[in-house]
Amino acid sequence: MDRDDFGLRHLSMLSDFYELTMANGYFENGMDEQTAYFDMFFRKIPDNGGFVIAAGLQQLVEYLQNLRFNEDDIDFLRSKAIFSESFLDYLRNFEFKCDVWAVPEGTPVFPHEPLVSVRGPVIQAQFIETMLLLIINHQSLIATKTNRIVRAASGRAVIEFGSRRAHGSDASLYGARAAFIGGAVATSCTLADQKFGIPSAGTMAHSWVQLFDSELEAFKAYARIYPKSCVLLVDTYNVMKSGIPNAIKAAREELLPKGCRLKGVRIDSGDLSYLSKQARKALDEAGFADCKIMVSSSLDEDIIRELILQDSPIDSFGVGERLITAKSDPVFGGVYKLCAVEKDNHLLPRIKVSNNIEKITNPGFKKVYRLYSNESNKALADVITLFDETIDSSEPYEIFDPLFPWKKSILENFHTKELLVQIFDKGKLVYSLPSMDQIREYAASMAETLWPELKRFENPHQYYVSLSRKLWELKDGLIQEHSQK
Numbered sequence: 001m002d003r004d005d006f007g008l009r010h011l012s013m014l015s016d017f018y019e020l021t022m023a024n025g026y027f028e029n030g031m032d033e034q035t036a037y038f039d040m041f042f043r044k045i046p047d048n049g050g051f052v053i054a055a056g057l058q059q060l061v062e063y064l065q066n067l068r069f070n071e072d073d074i075d076f077l078r079s080k081a082i083f084s085e086s087f088l089d090y091l092r093n094f095e096f097k098c099d100v101w102a103v104p105e106g107t108p109v110f111p112h113e114p115l116v117s118v119r120g121p122v123i124q125a126q127f128i129e130t131m132l133l134l135i136i137n138h139q140s141l142i143a144t145k146t147n148r149i150v151r152a153a154s155g156r157a158v159i160e161f162g163s164r165r166a167h168g169s170d171a172s173l174y175g176a177r178a179a180f181i182g183g184a185v186a187t188s189c190t191l192a193d194q195k196f197g198i199p200s201a202g203t204m205a206h207s208w209v210q211l212f213d214s215e216l217e218a219f220k221a222y223a224r225i226y227p228k229s230c231v232l233l234v235d236t237y238n239v240m241k242s243g244i245p246n247a248i249k250a251a252r253e254e255l256l257p258k259g260c261r262l263k264g265v266r267i268d269s270g271d272l273s274y275l276s277k278q279a280r281k282a283l284d285e286a287g288f289a290d291c292k293i294m295v296s297s298s299l300d301e302d303i304i305r306e307l308i309l310q311d312s313p314i315d316s317f318g319v320g321e322r323l324i325t326a327k328s329d330p331v332f333g334g335v336y337k338l339c340a341v342e343k344d345n346h347l348l349p350r351i352k353v354s355n356n357i358e359k360i361t362n363p364g365f366k367k368v369y370r371l372y373s374n375e376s377n378k379a380l381a382d383v384i385t386l387f388d389e390t391i392d393s394s395e396p397y398e399i400f401d402p403l404f405p406w407k408k409s410i411l412e413n414f415h416t417k418e419l420l421v422q423i424f425d426k427g428k429l430v431y432s433l434p435s436m437d438q439i440r441e442y443a444a445s446m447a448e449t450l451w452p453e454l455k456r457f458e459n460p461h462q463y464y465v466s467l468s469r470k471l472w473e474l475k476d477g478l479i480q481e482h483s484q485k
Contacts, residue, residue, distance in 0.1 A: 050460030056139030106443030141332035146182025152301035162324025219250035264292035381464035399466035
């Protein structure tokens with residue numbers, strides 16, 4: 001299993017301060033052991049896309065496994081002069097005891113359905129909100145953005161090049177991880193290779209070429225050192241007047257005599273479509289038809305789609321700042337909301353009501369089912385149910401739009417799969433974390449179960465996320481109850 005040292009870093013105090021003030025308040029009111037249920041979900045798909053790729057579960061697991069408070073933490077909180085000594089003693093002996101369910105990393109997910117559900121003592125279940133959102137929001141955002149870029153590349157390789165533009169070292173490392181889940185084949189981040197086994201890749205910088213007396217000398221020196229993996233950056237001075245001719249000459253003088261070939265050239269500026277076509281022609285005429293062309297320079301899915309529409313002979317794309325920052329839509333708005341509490345051995349659903357109908361939450365302890373066509377194995381709809389419900393796939397099943405319940409459809413000839421799997425049982429890990437390759441393969445296979453209409457970049461089909469009739473009636477009843485207060 002690929003592992004990370006995320007959990008070994010002391011991150012327990014990386015929390016919104018109000019998580020601690022609420023925890024102290026729960027403790028002082030004798031509510032510290034009251035069982036509460038929380039859901040993490042999102043309301044809007046970035047870039048007006050058709051779906052999101054869930055990511056970040058491994059780092060969440062490692063955070064929860066190592067959640068504890070040391071004496072420095074206790075001393076700091078005592079210095080704030082607002083926390084009781086009995087509460088600080090509770091933190092000193094803190095042990096995570098919650099149950100956690102989550103969708104596996106790489107799963108395509110949709111608005112309003114739980115990605116993570118937590119049940120346990122309210123202090124604990126509430127406290128983990130900040131880190132849970134930080135981890136899942138960031139990696140799901142980058143995995144989703146990368147998936148868009150990879151789909152735009154239409155089978156051509158995408159390499160994540162964003163470390164130097166990432167918003168900090170963690171964003172670089174875990175962004176590279178999420179990008180690999182989203183479909184990137186490699187990363188420029190060496191640490192991501194060391195930690196996660198994600199293939200690292202890179203050529204040279206313009207400074208390499210500039211440090212030599214001539215471009216040709218720079219290319220030949222590089223070819224001598226890396227004869228079996230030589231990729232040359234050809235746009236330092238002029239791609240077609242010097243870069244490509246010098247690359248060809250260096251290959252003939254340094255590589256061919258050793259029985260090696262020029263693996264590729266990279267173009268990092270200029271008109272990438274025009275230059276790639278001219279470079280391809282020159283390389284072919286020189287006998288290097290097997291030499292690959294890679295391009296970079298502020299790429300994203302829109303630019304890549306245009307390059308492909310122009311029949312640009314590009315074999316791979318190095319994508320940096322617009323991937324690692326999800327520049328076009330850089331905030332993933334996942335939220336973490338209370339949905340139920342237990343009192344006197346009874347589960348009491350809770351709801352947040354808002355004038356904004358999109359912000360009204362789904363109450364109760366829940367499951368998520370995905371319904372697949374038996375004929376095509378394509379996903380037909382997701383259904384959020386109460387936890388004690390099952391869906392009988394042998395009978396026709398009605399789905400509907402929860403916001404417009406008169407919009408209905410009857411599904412037949414389908415099978416179901418529960419999306420949420422248990423990760424922790426009373427604080428004990430009961431889930432086997434897959435390797436990075438397994439997560440990436442799973443993500444690719446799950447994407448194949450989505451209809452092409454969901455993968456459109458413009459106006460994708462809206463996927464049904466229905467509520468069971470029982471859950472809808474519970475939600476409607478709570479809305480009516482609160483509206484009368």
